[in-house]
Amino acid sequence: MTWTVILPLLLLLTPAFTVDKGNFKTCKDARFCRRQREPRIDYYIHELLVDTVKLDSSKTALTATVKNIKSNDELLLEIHGFEDRTFRIRLNELRPLRKRYEVDISIDKLPKAAPMDLQQQSGQLQLNFPNKLHLNLIYNPFRVDIYDDGTLLTSLNSQSLLLIEPMRTKPGFVPNSDKSAADDQQTEDAAGDWESQTDEHRPEIVANDTDEQQEAEAKNDEPWEETFKGHVDSKPYGPNSIGLDVTFFGFENVYGLPEHADSFRLRSTKDTDPYRLYNLDVFEYELNSPMALYGAIPFMIAHNERSTIGMYWNNAAETWVDVDYGFISSAGTLFGGSSTPKTDTHWFSETGIIDVFFFLGPKPADVSRQFTGLVGRPYLPPFVTLGYHQCRWNYNDEKDVATVHENFDRYDIPVDFIWLDIEYTDGKRYFTWDTPKFPHPVEMINNLTAKGRNLIVISDPHIKKDDNYFIFKEMLDRGLYVKTKDGKDYEGWCWPGASYYPDFLNPATCEYYANLYSRESFDKIWTWNDMNEPSVFNGPEITMLKDIQHIGGLEHREVHNLYGILHTKATYEGHLKRADNKVRPFILTRSFFTGSQRYTAVWTGDNAAEWGHLKASNPMILSLGIAGMTFAGADVGGFFKNPETQLLVRWYQAGAFQPFFRAHAHIDTRRREPWLFDEQSMLLIRDSIRARYTFLPFWYTLFFEASQTGLPMMRPLWYEFPEDQNTFAMDDEYLLGDALLVKPVTDENTKTLNVYFPGTSAETWHDITTLAIHKGGSKSQIDTPMNKIPVFQRGGTIMPRRFRVRRSAILSIEDPITLSIALNDTGDAQGSLYLDDGISREHLDGNYFSIKLHLKNNILSSRVVHSASAYKTKVWLERIYLAGFKFKPSSIELNELFSGQKKVLEFFYDDKHHVLTIRKPGVNMSKEWRMIFRA
Structure with missing residues (x-):
């Protein structure tokens, strides 16, 4: 979601979507930046x-x-x-x-x-x-x-x-708590009454300052206020x-x-602005820029x-x-x-x-x-959230939702979530429904969940100013909104028009807001928190004035970057409360701060359907991952504009190998569900989505490891190969865990790609489609027809996968496992598998299975490193692929260690590619066993 739809009302609409850099400060516009930098x-x-x-x-x-x-x-x-x-x-x-x-x-x-x-x-x-x-x-x-x-x-x-x-006190300044009611009566909101102003008086359309005005201001050492585009920021304590x-x-x-749309390795800012960290609503952001974005x-x-x-x-x-x-x-x-x-x-x-x-x-x-x-470690999300998410602004009504839902089955494409943007509400009043379009929300939700799918709806923090809107009135009566510098409830503009903003620094506000998620028809769906920088259409830099007041007299300037994390924390606690702390929440946020990974996933905001934005998604997600925000992704296809088919296909291929996998589009774009394209493109998109689902056990294991250690799922190459200097500036290829090397196609009409394989010559990398083997420390030219994304499994690793095609992830959670094993030069490999019920919080009490897998000296063993008597799994071992296996065994024997049962297994050996396939070992994954390969 972004704010461009309302821009005609603000007389700011431009002929094409592009960021208006004049709406946002540079260092020279921020006096403290100028002073500190010079x-x-x-x-x-x-x-x-x-x-x-x-x-x-x-x-x-x-x-x-x-x-x-x-x-x-x-x-x-x-x-x-x-x-x-x-x-x-x-x-x-x-x-x-x-x-x-x-x-x-x-x-x-x-x-x-x-x-x-x-x-x-x-x-x-x-x-x-x-x-x-x-x-x-x-x-x-x-x-x-x-x-x-x-x-x-x-x-x-x-x-x-x-x-x-050092702080100083402005002459004549009296804190709000000491002001009389008469003083408050004489003070007006800095933004004024928006609806009563004519266009030429509206703050957001004040002309840009002239060069002469900016030069005069730069010479002004008066510390008590600062002006930007007609907005006055009082500074009662001076600079x-x-x-x-x-x-x-x-x-x-x-x-x-994070967050910047820039290279992964930070650039020198000697000749540019510094990197800025100030959460802002920036639509179709500029690439290769130190400008601030949505999170910090x-x-x-x-x-x-x-x-x-x-x-x-x-x-x-x-x-x-x-x-x-x-x-x-x-x-x-x-x-x-x-x-x-x-x-x-x-x-x-x-x-x-x-x-x-x-x-x-x-x-x-x-x-x-x-x-x-x-x-804080990243939280472990529900298993189903690792699947594919289908979103746009907006699905029009219940019939539209049902049609999209049915078409995923008709075209045999897996999906786990359908998302609703702001148009589902009654006039942008959150926690309500537009009843002519969504007259039976509970039935609509149940129709999805009956097929193993789910609904997510948006909930933004601005509250429509309407005395007949129960949330607005109750929060007003309880004094739960942020205040102006003069102690009045702050009014700004966002999607509903005139809006008030909850003060999430106030524990009472958070408790009230959390309870809203227990309302009927909202108590079984998960949540998308957007516009929470906070976005204020008529505010300076499209956000709040810095002298806005929070509880305890805190100025907004002191806590600005916390607004998004506090919003999502209240949402998270609401999800826990409504489920009696038994179900893991899922929340997506646009704005975030340090620690947000404890509550939420994040996406990279309002990108565009351009090759450059596809390319930028990799370094942006890498930057988030190393900063703890591991559950991250970018809008597949680009939020703005209409992607041509080749770009869309390549974006699906890239998104399938990023932690959060969601397609999303602006309300003014053409519909772009996969089946609306030619059959070949639809099949390519379907293959990408299906490929994602085959890796879900691997992804889920990585997410669990992140929740225990903080390691990102998506990693720069130097993360696993810290001594390989060739990788230090790379951000166009990356690792998933320590096992998969991915280099998405991010340029138009790409027929081949040069892929660098990290490590020494002792490392081997196995192409997961052609089975070709590449040595570490080398580059290879890889063919990239439209049906291929270069993905390579590292020699010496074992990955758990599932290959049965299901309509959604929840229907696969007890499906059997296939082990994909790529051997290194010494014939060894190791890996792990994490299993739980996928949804409850019982894993926090130890109710899960964690399994280590080792192959050494022609013996594959499974060892349970954590088991739970309260959790039983039906997951069994269906198949094993061993790439790089150098001989055809005379026999393969499976021994269950505690029962003493033995079993001779069927297998097939591919002499040409040196791949050994073992069919139906049939052992439950909660058991400990050894598999012996006899020469």
Whole structure:
């Protein structure tokens, strides 16, 4: 969903869909960005006051005072060491005029504290931790260096860019709580009464500032307000931004900072704007850009062939990040020779505190474990949500839904979900139905579930201003909306027209909102949360004014990037509550923040039916995955415009090998369900969707592993091959788990692709369609006719699959398993399988099966590493394919380990391709067994 349909009302419609960059700030439009980025070095020098250093009684936390030598402003420094190679460093005003906001929703659980030992040295203090880690605190100029076994990895404030602007009080400013009713009566909403304004007075159509106006504003040092496109942002506490430089020594590749439509490896911003993290509703976003999009996770990974480091900037305000790649000068003898690379980064936020975590790996998987151990593991979604999702804006009525549902069966195409966009509602009043079009919603839902399918409907956070709309009135009466700076309920425009916005910082709001999902006809369907940046059509940058007030007097500027995660958290809790905490929720969100993976899946927003947007989906999802947001995908086919058939087919092929697989389209596009295309294209799309379903056991196992370890399902090549420098800048191919290499076709009329196979020559990669074998460390030209997407199984892996064609995933959950085994050069392989009931939360109590599979010395064994007496499975082993098996066995014997039963198995050996096929072993997958291949 996006906001373009209402644009004619706002007189903003352009002839073609394209992002209007003038609606969004650049760094020069944000004063704090300009100030932080163009520092006066003499103002920035800080000194650590040695006599203030204190260590708490447990020797796990250090505090000290850091002083700005120029201004005499004093900062409180806190350093915490944790087990599992994690550090936390905080800087705040020592005596702030007003408590600065500290983000806590992003933190799921702090690691166990690790003790530190202090050693005084000349001009510095050394903090020693377990595992040969230590920090050096340099007194003047103040700097923090982080070492691993004597090697300097990263440094804070090595460029002396630390700055925390102290809060001040605007002359005459009185907080809302102290204002009289008379004062409130004299104050008007900054946006005014939209319906009573003429077009020329509407805020969103104010002409762009002239160059002369912008130049005059840039010279204006008045700190108490800031204007953008006619919107005035009052700053009652003055400018109070924060900034810090962080340098990674020995690293020339950094990744992360989702969400941006850019390359996976972050670009240098030396000659461009910094990367911006500020959740915004941006339609048909620009590619290869540092512009802000719908979500923000201020997390970065630095990687080289020796080590991997993660950094998390725990701040929910508008944030910008500069990246500059370079080399250490020859004079920098402290850090090594002149050929040593480094990456300088500069982080600055409009407000809040400096609260930064470092995760010292040393491997990529270690960083994922460390980071998600702090901010929360991805939740395990219901099994069926891994299937195919069919969506558009909008399916018109119950008959339309039924026809789409029936056509999936008519054309024998699997699907698990049909989605409804905003038109299902009564006049954009969420939790209602347009009864002329959807008179029998419960019956419609039951007709889908009876066939093993489900319905998902949208629920946006804006509430239509209508005294006859029960939600609007009840929330108004309870005071649950965000307020203007003058204490009135804030009114903005979104899909319903005039709308109010729930204050999800208020626990009472979250409880009320969660209870709405228990309403009849909404208590059996799952939810799509959209427009939750929040989107405000007549607001600055199509979002809320920054001086809007939340509960407790919090300014919106302090918590802006939290609105989406708080919205989805309330939805998640509503889904749990209505099912008595027994059923796993499924929620899709557009806006997100650090920790959103605990509640929701995400998609990459309003993309376009263009080859460039298909290509961009891979690096965007990779960036989300390494930042913990593992359940992610892009709208198949592109949301805007009409894809030509070749593009649509290639997009389905790519989407089938991404974590979230949904087709979606704008209301103004032509219908594009698979059967509306020529028969050949329809069959190609059907093959892609069916291929997805064959891999569901593999996907589900990866999702379970992610919920336990934080490892992304979709991984950059260097994640599994950290020493292979050829992979460091690659984002057009990727791995699923450690077993599948995927390189989607993302360019028009592609007949062949050059595929790089990572690793050394000892690695083997098996083409899953031709069975050709490719060696690691090499490139091969792969034919890519329209019926092929290059996918390769890594030698030495075992993948569980299912090949029976079903109309939906739930109907396959007890189908038998086929093991796809690709042997490495030594004839070994390993893999795993996860099984549970697919829907309940009983897996949290241990009711599931986890199985490890090993093939070594011509013996394939299955070992149950976790079993549950309360969960019984009917899943059995139907078939085994072994690629790269080098001889035809004389016999194959299956031994069940506990029952003692033995069975001689039927098999077929393909001499040409060296593939061994074993038919119907027939053993239940909850059993432990050995399979012996006799020469």
